[in-house]
Amino acid sequence: MATINDNYLKLKAGYLFPEIARRVKAFTEANPEGAARLIRCGIGDVTEPLPEACRKAMHDAVDELGDSSTFRGYGPEQGYDFLRDAIVENQYGGLGISADEVFVSDGSKCDTGNILDIFGKGNKIAITDPVYPVYVDTNVMVGNTGEADESGAYEGLVYLPCTAENNFVPTIPAEDVDLVYLCYPNNPTGATATREQLKEWVAYAKERNAIILYDAAYEAFVQDDSVPKSIYEIEGAKDCAIEFRSFSKNGGFTGVRCAYTVVPKTIMGTDAKGDSHPLHPLWSRRHSTKFNGASYPVQRGAAAVFSPEGKAQVSALIKGYMENAALLRETCEKLGLPVYGGENAPYVWVGCPEGIDSWGMFDQMLEKANVVITPGSGFGAAGEGYFRISAFNSRDNVEEVCRRITENLG
Numbered sequence: 001m002a003t004i005n006d007n008y009l010k011l012k013a014g015y016l017f018p019e020i021a022r023r024v025k026a027f028t029e030a031n032p033e034g035a036a037r038l039i040r041c042g043i044g045d046v047t048e049p050l051p052e053a054c055r056k057a058m059h060d061a062v063d064e065l066g067d068s069s070t071f072r073g074y075g076p077e078q079g080y081d082f083l084r085d086a087i088v089e090n091q092y093g094g095l096g097i098s099a100d101e102v103f104v105s106d107g108s109k110c111d112t113g114n115i116l117d118i119f120g121k122g123n124k125i126a127i128t129d130p131v132y133p134v135y136v137d138t139n140v141m142v143g144n145t146g147e148a149d150e151s152g153a154y155e156g157l158v159y160l161p162c163t164a165e166n167n168f169v170p171t172i173p174a175e176d177v178d179l180v181y182l183c184y185p186n187n188p189t190g191a192t193a194t195r196e197q198l199k200e201w202v203a204y205a206k207e208r209n210a211i212i213l214y215d216a217a218y219e220a221f222v223q224d225d226s227v228p229k230s231i232y233e234i235e236g237a238k239d240c241a242i243e244f245r246s247f248s249k250n251g252g253f254t255g256v257r258c259a260y261t262v263v264p265k266t267i268m269g270t271d272a273k274g275d276s277h278p279l280h281p282l283w284s285r286r287h288s289t290k291f292n293g294a295s296y297p298v299q300r301g302a303a304a305v306f307s308p309e310g311k312a313q314v315s316a317l318i319k320g321y322m323e324n325a326a327l328l329r330e331t332c333e334k335l336g337l338p339v340y341g342g343e344n345a346p347y348v349w350v351g352c353p354e355g356i357d358s359w360g361m362f363d364q365m366l367e368k369a370n371v372v373i374t375p376g377s378g379f380g381a382a383g384e385g386y387f388r389i390s391a392f393n394s395r396d397n398v399e400e401v402c403r404r405i406t407e408n409l410g
């Protein structure tokens, strides 16, 4: 008799994106005309083609693999030096991160989930509300929570509300937590954390011996120079923070798959006896045992993001998406709705009109404007009353979405 991991039974069936898919399917089946007009601004996926520099690097790498003199088999599990060095040089210049603290992978979604492998049982976990659902579900899966209540909140998790009042950056909790997930620029709210706010979090983590799991998937969208792109810009963060970054949103690698995690050698955790151990060798061991490296052509493609052509092409992509965000912001502001985000992140976070909740807004946008948005409540209870519009789209689609929002909600 094979037993199962009972924790999986605690997971809520109504995961956000399947529910969106279900409603969209029901709508399109009943309304063929609406279906033909449908524009998706829901899931946070890029839409524009891969930068040419990345495509060329991948083609060349495939050709290398096609010749016995340049063929490569298994690579280093942690990533090729050419990519780790390029990451340090281009992303962490002056921040004191070394290449062997960078672990290349096939995605931040996996990394943010897998990182729990190296932590013990019984850690108190803090997540923001609203939140990227992966952090919650992976904690449920490993048994770090109890059951979900009616509102979908899990027993045992510490929810840190992010609201307009705190500019969508959580207030430092009074209680001790062991792991805290922070994501800035934020998905879904599009908010950023200031240097001062991150300093407070680093001070909290150091004082309480907590570890910050910092998701910087959207760092490339930061336009304002005063906004930190990395947690390591904050002094002391190398003693208490792991950072996750991805090529998905800057290089458009959501379908190509490449990301990396920075585990500084100075971060320590505590064993069952109370002795301290560095996390770096644990993650290194985990990574090389359960992962065999991102593919060679993909790592070449990722490294090309840092070539002069790659940098120019990525900037152009980001500029395009950020112009989309500005158009969406402007449209919603004109309607008198409270608008947040979209200035250093590809997501615009909008307050629903009086008397309409998040799913009500979702249905209205779907039925009247034939536009798919994401209901804020799907990211957590504190997201109720908001909706997220993604700026990941073609300009034509965004202009059309703006017209339809104005016509149907104005």
Ligand SMILES: *Cc1c(COP(=O)(O)O)cnc(C)c1O
Residues within 6 Å of the ligand: 044, 106, 107, 108, 109, 110, 132, 183, 187, 215, 217, 245, 246, 247, 248, 249, 253, 254, 258, 259
């Ligand atoms: C898109 C996204 C990522 C990137 O995930 P990948 O698996 O690297 O594609 C990570 N974190 C957040 C919050 C995201 O929205």
